[in-house]
Amino acid sequence: MKISHLKNLLFLLFITTNALAQPTTVEGTIYDEITSTPISYASVTIHQKKDATLVNGVITNKQGKFSFPKLSAGNYILQIKFMGYETKKIDLKPFTAGQKLNLGRIDINPSANFLNEVNIVSKQNPSYNVIDKQVYKAGQFESAKGGTAVDVIKNMPSVSVDGQGEISVRGSKGFLVLINGKPVQTDAYTILSQLPANTIENIELITAPSAKYDPDGKGGIINITTKKGADNGTSLVVNIQGGLPSFEDYNNKESQKRYGTDLTFNYKNDYWDLTASANYLRNDNAGLREGDVYTIINNIKTTFPSNGERSFDKYNYGGRFNVGFSPDKRNTFSLGFFAGHKFQDRLADIYYDNTKIDLSTGQAIGKKQYFNSNLQNKQGDFILGNFNYTHSFNKKSNLALSVLYEYADLFGSTINKNIEAENVVQHTVNTYKNPLNGFRANLDYTLEIGKGKLESGYQFRQDSQDGNFIYSVAEQSEDFEIDPEFSGLVKAKNTIHSLYSQYAGKHKKLEYAAGMRYEYAYREVMISSDPDSHTLELNNLFPSANVLYTLDKGWKTKAGLSRRIQRTNNFELNPIPEREHSETLEQGDADLLPEYIYLMELGLIKSFKQGSFFTTLYFQDIKNPIQRVNSVYADTILNRIFTNAGKAHRYGIETGTNLQATKWWQLYLGANLYKYDIKGTLFDNTVNVENSDWVYSINFNTDFQLNSTLNIQGNVNYLSARPTAQGRDSRFLSPNLSIKKTFMNGRLSALLQWQNMDMGLFNANEQRITTFGADFYTTTNYIYEKDVIMLNLSFNLNNLTRKLKLPESEFGTREF
Missing domain, CATH: 2.60.40.10 (Immunoglobulins)
Structure with missing residues (x-):
């Protein structure tokens, strides 16, 4: 080669x-x-x-x-x-x-078995307690799906909702509402009834709030956290619902409409977190009312029992978004916005039987029958916007700026007609416009000192309402004239400056937090018919202290003390009488004082493998309790006014448990028992008030997981009879049943709800309100629609239930 x-x-x-x-x-x-x-x-x-x-x-x-x-x-x-x-x-x-x-x-x-397993596992830890609050996962209450935030929070151990829609926390109707930690100044029920239940992640009950929170609300604070992304990616949840016509005939003029939809979208990456949602909900309710009233004037007793329709047409819609941006580990920005509209028509077509009796002779001196048609409309446009910025100087300190703006354009009317023998004998129209503007700004600084954290801050807060109230009357004709006695302008303005500081830390098995909040507040109410303005200037200190001690074998004990204030709203301050319906005038007091409350509690917590349990003793000392009381205005009209009624206190015990009894059966029980005492005088010390009684509420939920795709849930909310300043409200019962079936590997679910179950057996969803005095007696039974059937469909294009992160602390983060 x-x-x-x-x-x-x-x-x-x-x-x-x-x-x-x-x-x-x-x-x-x-x-x-x-x-x-x-x-x-x-x-x-x-x-x-x-x-x-x-x-x-x-x-x-x-x-x-x-x-x-x-x-x-x-x-x-x-x-x-x-x-x-x-x-x-x-x-x-x-x-x-x-x-x-x-x-x-x-x-x-995704694996079908895993998706179903996730759905079951997510129910195993639906609640927990930390040093200053109780936290509950909203998803465990199937009866609330398709409804609003009110339908979720009424299941909490401390919370009850009566037939009038009034929400109480430990028996107190005043509390502060936070949404994602940001306070709202609009009426609690108004804003909560616009927030879809499907968008809520957790409900936090802060029953003895620390000094870093606003001191508003004698019942404490309810913080609602909405759903957002937990990891990088995109998610979308869409819900639609509809309801069947009424099973029972209430002889209402219109048939009820029930349908709605909501959607939530989230996108998240390493720097951006965007959440957007929108909803529309139409939820009419049929019903009727039965009443009996008498008044005594100059030895003449007038009785006017009544019955007739009392129904509601209601809808609301809105949109909200929140965007967060974290350019680096030291800086975080977020911007949130909400806009919505709420509409409600309440129709009360009532038939009256009027009889006058001379008490000196016992003889009837006059009888007549008449028909009263009363249409009350309430509407509002709502805008909320907030901006937050947090800067971390190092691992031990950070500075946070928060700005919140709120606008609520509140307006409405009440049309009232009295008809005798097809003749309109009185025709009145009440209209109002009462927009609210609110602004607050917070600057907070946090510094780690030793084994604890020092938090200090300043808050400026201002809100104002500019009301215009017009009362027009047409007597025996169609020509309306404005009645100056019931018309006018009312302007109310509140300005508040606050400083606070608190220290929180942990030493071995002891967690603690203590602080003080100073507040200067100035309130001014101006009425067009009064040349003098009504002012109130206040300087107050609000101390707070909380401790949590870990015992052995999963036991913990905690104690808390907090001073609170229940501020007056513009409705309570408005002295211009409003003709709400034929029987009543509503009227406020421009010199009404706020309530001051000391909250004290002592609790015990137990965590175990199958669930958790807690019980808490509490006491509330209330100064200047605000009450709505009645007096006689005319022979067929009662005057309802707001006034301070001496002193009151409330002491009680609440308890709650979540129990995974078996792999397929879960129980939740919340109960509250308290005694309420009130003493004082009304109407320039001419009427003594002294009333007390025991009150209890029970919220019960049980869930049966029949297989990986089918579960049945029963739910009962019960509120016992309870005393008021001049009378008593009856018990209120609301049982519910739901069946849920999932399809398409858990991405589609169908939920069939039977709301306010009654079947003629329980007198569910009705409430009687009774008040009385030396010269009057009134009792009214409000009967709301029962046996309502709803169907909800939910499509969950949501990677958050399927996409897992690397392991990280569960219990440490949760307890923190």
Whole structure:
């Protein structure tokens, strides 16, 4: 062989050997097939095809990407595994040395069994207690789905909602509402009845608030946290609902309409977190009322029993979004916005039987029958906006700025007609416009000192209402004239400056927090018919203290003390009488004082494998309790006014438990028992008030998981009879039943609800209100629609239930 040929052969052999030694690369990106989002931390392995021998393995990065950069030529199988997803195998085509194989997007499917397992597991820890609050997951209450925030919070152990829609916390109707930690100044029921239940993540009850919170609300604070993304990715939840016509005939003029929809969208990456939602809800209610009233004037007793329709047409719609931006670890920005509209028509078509009796002779001196048609309309446009910025100087200190603006354009009317023998004998129209503007700004500084944290801050707060009230009367004709006695302008303005400081820390088994809040408040009420303004200037200190001590075997004990204030609203301050309906005038007091309350509590908490339990003793000392009381205005009209009624106190015990009795049966029970005492005088010390009684409420929920896709839930809310300043309100009962079925691997669910179950057996969803005095007696039974059937459909394109993060602390974060 020639040398030249040998050289060529050696050169060819070198090239071939070198080529065979060059590594091959295989890469790709793993996606969730349903949500089209990349999956982080999935396990990707590569195996020899002939005997399944493992060659190499990696996990995907945050973007779902993987790469095998140093593979030899050959035949391989790629295998992808991730908890909650079906295992996927890909038979790779044989490739030669030096080749780069990009598999691109690889979709994997969520596991049906895992989805159902997630749904069950999520119910195992539906509540917990920390040093200053109780936290409950909204998702455990199926009866609230498709409703509003009111339908969720009425299940809390401390909370009750009566037939009038009035919400009480530990028996107190005044409390502060926070949404994602931000206070709202509009009436609690008004704002809560616009927030869809489907958007709520947790309900927090802060029963002995610390000094860093506003001192408003004698019952404490309810903080509602809404759903948002927990990890990078995109999610979308859509709900629609509809209701069947009434099963019972209430002889109402119109048939009820019940339907609605809401959707929530979330997008999150390492820097941005965007949540947006919108809703529309139409929820009419049929009903009627039965009443009996008498008044005594100059020894003439007038009785006017009544009965007739009392129904509601109600709808609301709104949209909200929140965007958060974290450019780095030291700075966080967030911007939130809500806009919505609420509408309510209340129709009361009532038939009266009027009889006058001379008490000196016992003889009837006059009888007549008349019909009163009363249509009350309430509407409002609501806007809330907030901006927050937090800067961390280092690991031990940060500064937070928060700005909140609120606008509520409140307006409405009451049309009142008295008809005798088809003749309109009186026709009145009450209209009002009462917009609210509110602004607050907070600056808070936090500094770690020793084993604790010092928090200090300043808050400026201002809110104003500019009311215009017009009362027009047409007597025996269609010509309306404005009655100046019941018309006018009312302007109310509150300005508040606050400073607070508190220290919270932990030493071994003891957690503690103590602080003080100073507040300067100035209130001014101006009435067009009064040349003098009504002012109130206040300087107050609001101390607070909370401790939590961990005992052995899962037991904890806690204690709390907090001073609160229940401020007056513009409705309570408005002295211009409003003709709410034929029987009553509503009237406020421009010089009404706020209530001052000391809250004290002592509690015991137990956590165990199957659930949790807590019980709390509490005491409320109330100065200047605000009461709505009655007096006689005319023979067929009572005057309802707001006034301060001496002193009151309330002491009681509340308890709650969540129990996973078996793998398929879960129980929740919340109960509250208290005694309420009130003493004082009314109407310039001419009438003594002294009333007391025991009151209790029970909220019960039981859930049966029949299989992985079907569960049944029963729910009961019960509020016992309770005393008022001049009388008594009856008990109120609301039982509910729901059946839930999931489809499409848990992404679609159908929920059938039977609301306010009665079947003629329980007198559910009705309430009697009774008040009396030396010269009057009134009792009215309000009967609301029963046996309502609703169907809710929910489509959950939500990677958050399927996409898992690397393990991190559960109990430490939760207890913190």
